[in-house]
Amino acid sequence: MKNVSKIIPCYAADTSGVCSALYEFGGMTVVHDASGCNSTYSTHDEPRWYDRRSMIYISAVTELDLVMGNDEKLIADIVSAAKDGQPEFIALCGSPMPMMTGFDYRAVAEDIQHRTGIPTFGIKTNGTRSYVDGASKALLALVKEFVHDMPKEDFDGIAINIIGATPLDFGLTGAVESMKKLYSRPKMKVISSIGMGGTLDEIRKAASANVNLVVSYCGLPAARYMEKEFGIPYICGVPLGDTIQAGALGSFMYETAHDGISRMMAAMCRGRSTDERAERLVIGEAVLAGSIAFEWSIMTRHAVDVICPPDIDAELSPDKKDMPLYAEEDIKAYIKDRGIKEVVADPLYKYIIPEGCRLIELPHFAFSGRCFAKDMKDPTCNDFLDDLVLAINKVK
Amino acid sequence: MLKPVSFDRPPAVRLGDAARGDFFAGGLEYNPPARGVWNIVHTGMLIPETHEIFACAQGCLRGVILTAAEMKALDRMSWISVSEQDMFDGTLESDVVDGVSEIIEKLSYRPKQILLYLSCIHLFAGCDFDVIIDELSEKFPDIHFTDCYMTPTMRKTVSPDAKMRAQLYDALTPVGLDPKSVSILGNDRATDENSELVRVIRKNGFTLRDITLCRTYQDYLDMAKSSINIAYLPTAAMGCEELSERLGAQSVYLPNSFDAAEIRANMAKLCDKLGVVCPDLNDEEQAAVSALEKAKTVLEDTPIAIDFTAVTQPFGLAKLLCGHGFNVRYIINDTLGEDGAAFDALKELAPDITILSAVNVNMLHFPEEEHERVVAIGQKAAHYFSTDYFVNIVQNGGYYGFTGIAAIAALLEEAALVPKDRRRLISHKGIGCESCL
Numbered sequence: 024m025k026n027v028s029k030i031i032p033c034y035a036a037d038t039s040g041v042c043s044a045l046y047e048f049g050g051m052t053v054v055h056d057a058s059g060c061n062s063t064y065s066t067h068d069e070p071r072w073y074d075r076r077s078m079i080y081i082s083a084v085t086e087l088d089l090v091m092g093n094d095e096k097l098i099a100d101i102v103s104a105a106k107d108g109q110p111e112f113i114a115l116c117g118s119p120m121p122m123m124t125g126f127d128y129r130a131v132a133e134d135i136q137h138r139t140g141i142p143t144f145g146i147k148t149n150g151t152r153s154y155v156d157g158a159s160k161a162l163l164a165l166v167k168e169f170v171h172d173m174p175k176e177d178f179d180g181i182a183i184n185i186i187g188a189t190p191l192d193f194g195l196t197g198a199v200e201s202m203k204k205l206y207s208r209p210k211m212k213v214i215s216s217i218g219m220g221g222t223l224d225e226i227r228k229a230a231s232a233n234v235n236l237v238v239s240y241c242g243l244p245a246a247r248y249m250e251k252e253f254g255i256p257y258i259c260g261v262p263l264g265d266t267i268q269a270g271a272l273g274s275f276m277y278e279t280a281h282d283g284i285s286r287m288m289a290a291m292c293r294g295r296s297t298d299e300r301a302e303r304l305v306i307g308e309a310v311l312a313g314s315i316a317f318e319w320s321i322m323t324r325h326a327v328d329v330i331c332p333p334d335i336d337a338e339l340s341p342d343k344k345d346m347p348l349y350a351e352e353d354i355k356a357y358i359k360d361r362g363i364k365e366v367v368a369d370p371l372y373k374y375i376i377p378e379g380c381r382l383i384e385l386p387h388f389a390f391s392g393r394c395f396a397k398d399m400k401d402p403t404c405n406d407f408l409d410d411l412v413l414a415i416n417k418v419k
Numbered sequence: 420m421l422k423p424v425s426f427d428r429p430p431a432v433r434l435g436d437a438a439r440g441d442f443f444a445g446g447l448e449y450n451p452p453a454r455g456v457w458n459i460v461h462t463g464m465l466i467p468e469t470h471e472i473f474a475c476a477q478g479c480l481r482g483v484i485l486t487a488a489e490m491k492a493l494d495r496m497s498w499i500s501v502s503e504q505d506m507f508d509g510t511l512e513s514d515v516v517d518g519v520s521e522i523i524e525k526l527s528y529r530p531k532q533i534l535l536y537l538s539c540i541h542l543f544a545g546c547d548f549d550v551i552i553d554e555l556s557e558k559f560p561d562i563h564f565t566d567c568y569m570t571p572t573m574r575k576t577v578s579p580d581a582k583m584r585a586q587l588y589d590a591l592t593p594v595g596l597d598p599k600s601v602s603i604l605g606n607d608r609a610t611d612e613n614s615e616l617v618r619v620i621r622k623n624g625f626t627l628r629d630i631t632l633c634r635t636y637q638d639y640l641d642m643a644k645s646s647i648n649i650a651y652l653p654t655a656a657m658g659c660e661e662l663s664e665r666l667g668a669q670s671v672y673l674p675n676s677f678d679a680a681e682i683r684a685n686m687a688k689l690c691d692k693l694g695v696v697c698p699d700l701n702d703e704e705q706a707a708v709s710a711l712e713k714a715k716t717v718l719e720d721t722p723i724a725i726d727f728t729a730v731t732q733p734f735g736l737a738k739l740l741c742g743h744g745f746n747v748r749y750i751i752n753d754t755l756g757e758d759g760a761a762f763d764a765l766k767e768l769a770p771d772i773t774i775l776s777a778v779n780v781n782m783l784h785f786p787e788e789e790h791e792r793v794v795a796i797g798q799k800a801a802h803y804f805s806t807d808y809f810v811n812i813v814q815n816g817g818y819y820g821f822t823g824i825a826a827i828a829a830l831l832e833e834a835a836l837v838p839k840d841r842r843r844l845i846s847h848k849g850i851g852c853e854s855c856l
Contacts, residue, residue, distance in 0.1 A: 024499075024514075024521055026500040026514070027497070027499050028498050029522055032481070032484040032485060032488055033484060033500060034477070034481075036476070036478030036481055038478050039481070053447060056478075057539065057571035062482060065450045066454055067481060067482060068481070073842060076787070080448055081447065081448050086542075086543070103428050103446060104428075104446065104780045107780065108781075108783075118476070119501075119539070119540045120572055123544065150476040150477060150478030151478070151500070151501065153477070374493065374494075391485075392489075393489065394485070
């Protein structure tokens with residue numbers, strides 16, 4: 024069965040994606056849920072919880088409130104908390120139970136905004152989808168609310184928004200700071216990070232950029248919206264240190280900014296032209312996994328496959344072959360049937376890697392949570408790739 | 420101290436002004452990062468040779484699976500995710516049966532028992548749990564299937580924790596009662612062997628059975644032999660009564676009190692059930708008093724904050740400490756529990772104690788506020804008062820009675836003198852469980 028797992032975990036859910044994406048912007052995010060969502064999110068999906076406060080709350084809904092359709096209690100509770108907390112915005116998302124009762128997020132959000140005067144948006148989640156879905160929707164809602172058209176930067180170079188970084192994919196490794204540093208040089212500047220490492224004031228200026236760098240699938244819907252509304256093209260990829268891939272990404276970014284044509288796959292090719300079947304595989308979030316696969320493919324001159332259990336967008340897959348496989352059995356069968364010899368994936372995939380296949384461990388917070396958080400490395404730094412190469416070459 | 424800010428829903432109330440029941444208006448809730456309390460995953464894992472299977476939405480699964488991952492027990496848990504489609508296409512029951520069957524066939528071992536957890540959405544959709552259990556029992560007659568519940572929406576009726584502690588003994592069936600066998604039910608950790616409770620049982624030749632002491636599944640099944648079942652945690656009382664009724668055993672609830680008269684009454688009740696002479700307990704009581712006096716010389720007037728996760732009767736502990744001259748300044752607790760009498764007494768004895776909410780949203784920034792040096796009893800209190808000087812226990816830490824008071828007094832003394840690695844300790848999920856962190 025597709026929805027059964029004997030042993031490996033599931034990825035963080037959509038509600039966690041919403042909370043994670045909006046964490047740093049001074050808003051108040053409310054998950055309409057009884058209890059578990061907040062505990063799960065703050066324990067396993069949010070490494071900032073201990074050190075940095077954010078107004079992320081649950082509604083503490085009861086079965087009686089749900090059965091009786093007592094939305095007024097939720098609205099009054101949010102209005103009260105907003106009065107005390109004075110958030111920049113209010114985001115409301117939910118778990119499976121509100122979905123069962125047909126809770127109307129848009130209408131309730133409008134009501135709250137009317138009563139508080141604070142920008143409020145409902146994000147329709149239901150706890151059954153992956154964090155990518157929730158974070159995508161949250162960042163899109165944020166951009167729709169706070170990014171408005173404005174003149175482009177008066178700057179002889181490219182002005183960049185980094186979109187889609189959350190600790191769920193990057194941990195607390197300093198990746199955004201590294202990317203900001205990388206792109207703060209002559210003829211390059213970063214306008215905002217729409218995700219972690221950014222502020223709402225910076226995001227308000229995001230329309231002045233002339234290219235968007237999408238560093239995870241979570242940022243793609245917002246990038247598409249900004250392309251449509253403000254004519255800002257985007258490119259997907261994560262710059263992996265001093266690598267050919269990072270160089271290519273930089274070049275494509277210039278090209279994208281100047282010709283205005285978005286590039287989904289420029290920095291995520293997999294060398295399929297050289298091999299029909301790959302013996303190497305990366306499992307993870309689409310953009311980061313694709314970026315790693317690209318560099319691995321260059322290093323080995325062989326094709327590298329990508330499996331994206333959290334989700335995949337057809338456009339992100341250069342040859343439309345990246346797999347949105349989710350089920351434990353499907354992933355296991357893919358590795359076995361295709362004779363995959365090496366897999367880069369989270370350490371908890373060890374349970375389903377068949378004999379004869381080697382696991383090169385790459386902790387993914389959205390999968391194993393705190394278990395290997397201390398081992399996560401900034402993927403944009405040379406150390407990351409050096410370690411990966413070392414691991415890849417270890418037994419050879 | 421809380422800044423003198425006027426909140427729409429204040430997170431603090433003076434004890435003297437607080438009414439019984441819920442101390443604060445309900446509303447949105449914040450979740451402080453103190454993880455020591457056990458959850459239903461930890462509790463279920465106490466049964467040896469069992470496997471847990473959770474059927475619920477991805478958001479709910481995530482927390483339970485990573486609980487197992489952190490306690491290095493992923494090999495004892497599997498899951499079935501429920502999609503939107505599953506909830507509306509009439510396959511709720513068959514999906515669970517098929518999923519569980521598939522998992523069992525693929526397991527590398529044959530569990531003796533499977534704890535099958537359904538969630539809020541199953542109950543809300545009217546899922547027929549009996550049919551699921553019956554079908555699975557017919558298909559796998561060598562495995563005992565237990566219906567378990569992860570239903571936080573129902574927490575106001577029966578808490579998932581209390582329900583779990585009842586279902587924990589579901590597989591026990593009548594095997595004939597042994598008059599010299601006694602069980603302690605529903606606790607997460609073994610009761611202190613030095614406690615008067617355990618000593619009375621053991622010294623009088625009774626076999627003490629406790630799920631925390633079970634090493635094999637047979638040990639667990641043998642708990643059905645006990646002719647007297649004891650519970651001392653509020654969340655264990657319901658399960659204790661249910662099991663005792665089913666097995667024809669005697670049930671006795673002996674709340675983990677800090678009141679000398681109640682401790683003596685509890686012990687008298689137990690000895691009456693056991694048919695043994697009740698010890699006078701004078702030495703134990705004196706030792707408790709001495710330990711408190713010793714701790715007081717160390718703490719002097721240092722303010723103390725107690726939270727409800729540390730002890731089941733925070734007002735009871737506060738009353739005891741106040742009675743011995745300690746400066747109990749704060750109690751973190753949202754709802755009055757079984758220590759109502761102590762609460763009432765404190766209204767006279769120490770009405771200026773501040774009761775703080777553990778979940779009120781206006782507690783979010785409380786840890787960053789300026790606090791006097793506080794010694795905390797419990798992880799939530801340690802977090803909110805940003806103190807490394809704290810007693811790191813949940814649910815009384817296995818301590819009971821006068822010996823329990825002496826032990827907690829010693830821990831309090833130690834806490835006042837030796838700082839702890841707060842962040843590491845309160846991050847650890849399920850105190851006492853193995854952790855990969």
